[in-house]
Every structure is written in C-alpha cells, then in structure tokens.
Amino acid sequence: MGKTNIEKRKVKSGDIASHVLIAGKNTAPPLVLLHGAGPGVNAAANWEAIMPDLAEKFYVVAPDLSGFGKTDIPTPQPWHIMGWIGERVKQVLGMMDELGIEKAFLVGNSMGGALALQLLCEAPNRFVDSVLMGSIGAPFTRTPELANLLSFYADPRKARYRQMMHSFAYDADKFTGMESIVEKRYKIATDPAVRENHEKMFGSMQGGMESLIMAPSILKKIPHKLLIFHGRQDRIVPLETSLYLIEHLKNAELLVLDKCGHWAQLERWDLMRPMMERHFGATL
Secondary structure: OOOOOOEEEEEEEOOEEEEEEEEOOOOOOEEEEEOOOOOOOOHHHHHOOOHHHHOOOOEEEEEOOOOOOOOOOOOOOOOOHHHHHHHHHHHHHHHHHHHOOOOEEEEEEOHHHHHHHHHHHHOHHHEEEEEEEOOOOOOOOOOHHHHHHHOHHHOOOHHHHHHHHHOOOOOHHHOOOHHHHHHHHHHHHOOHHHHHHHHHHHHHHHOOHHHHOOOHHHHOOOOOOEEEEEEOOOOOOOOHHHHHHHHHOOOEEEEEEOOOOOOHHHHOHHHHHHHHHHHHHOOO
C-alpha cells in the first residue's frame, strides 16, 4: 500500500454534516467510495487500507454514510430501510456539491452497492463508470451469517461479534489483523450512542431487505459501465446477487474472486486494483 495521508473532515451534505475521509489531489478524477452496513462499520473500516493506492490516480472521497461513524443522524430518524437509502442519496449528492464534484467514479460495497445503484438511477449525470463489490440490490437467500449480523444486538457479546467478523473472511485464521478488526469494531458497535441508533436501524433492516431489490426494468436503464466483483466464498451476500445483476444490467462485467469472502478489497486487492484501474482508465 502507498503512504498517502488521509484527511478527516466534516463536510456539509444537504441537511446534515458528513464525516469524510479524503485522499489524493483535488485536481485528479474524483472517486466516491460507499461502505457497507454492519455493527461497528464506517468508511475507515472498509476503505482506509486501500485509499493510499487509489489516491495515486484519483481524488478519493469516502463518507461515513448516514447512520454510521461520525456522520450526523437525520431528524427524524428513518423507520424503514428505504428511508435510510433516501437519506444517503441526499447525503452523497449534497457532499459532492459541497466539495465541488460535478461528476465522479463510484464504488459501492455490499449495502453501499445498493446505494450506488440507486444513485446511478436517480442522478445518472453525476457519475461515470462504477464498481460494485459483493453488492445487494438483488434477490438472494438470506444466509445464517447475514441473519447473525442483523440480530447482533439481541446478544451483543464480544464472542458472538468475533464469530460474525470471522464469517466475513474466506479464512479468518489466516486473515492478517483479524483480532485488531474485532477489537476496533466491537468498541464502536457497543458504544452506547452508536448502539441506540444501530438497534433501531438494524431493526428496520430485518423485514425490509426485499425493498432494496432493483427491478430488471430499472436495472436495464442504467447506462453506465459497471465492473462487479464478488467473492466466490462470500457467506454474507452470496454470489447469486451478482449473477442477477449481471443478467439485467446492459453494460456490466462480473469477476468472481476465488478464495475470497465478503471483504474482497482486503482479501484480493492484488487482483482488484489493476482491474479497477483498467476499468476506470478507459474514461480518464
């Protein structure tokens, strides 16, 4: 990984202020990174390890999405998962306006992938080519591992959290820094203020996941070129989601990464980086 400094900044984003990680020269092509969902997740957890590499060619902007990290929580707080998606659409577009970003490349991971698809539908002129990673937004069988994630606050012990984190990786025993990830994220997830918000937010996700499914009639209208990565051994969001997306998106390519779970950007960055740069490079 590179040695680029990552700036942490509060940025006005519509009606709220977003906590944003920024790296790279602001004269480079803008790249917006959208993280996934989970107890203790924020932008740094998903992107900090790879942002220095991306900053060699891009102006990288990674917000804590509304409901996560140090970004403001909207008032009133959404009661349904689609309400959260709507707030995050406004957040991302407002953040781009404040930073003077007219058009950006876009990367969405997991829940951030569903948000990315919504942004491409609602504001197609604000984005160029995009990347999805282990994305939802498609029908899939809810795995036991995902059920454990959504129900974490029913039994928020560290041992259970460790089991949940291990299920994200292809081989947790060989995953460098796994215990550090567990410690850092568990501390965030069980912070009283975070927990109060997350219990409500993840409660709204229990019965509303199907609302995130993008209909084929909507997907086929997305004009952007999309590169989709998916870990073959992803136990959180199974490969079937990306198979659905590749069937209905008219301008997409799917790369299935072997020996890879839900953390593709951490487990197989060696393969992802050159493929992403090639994908984005076509329009640089």
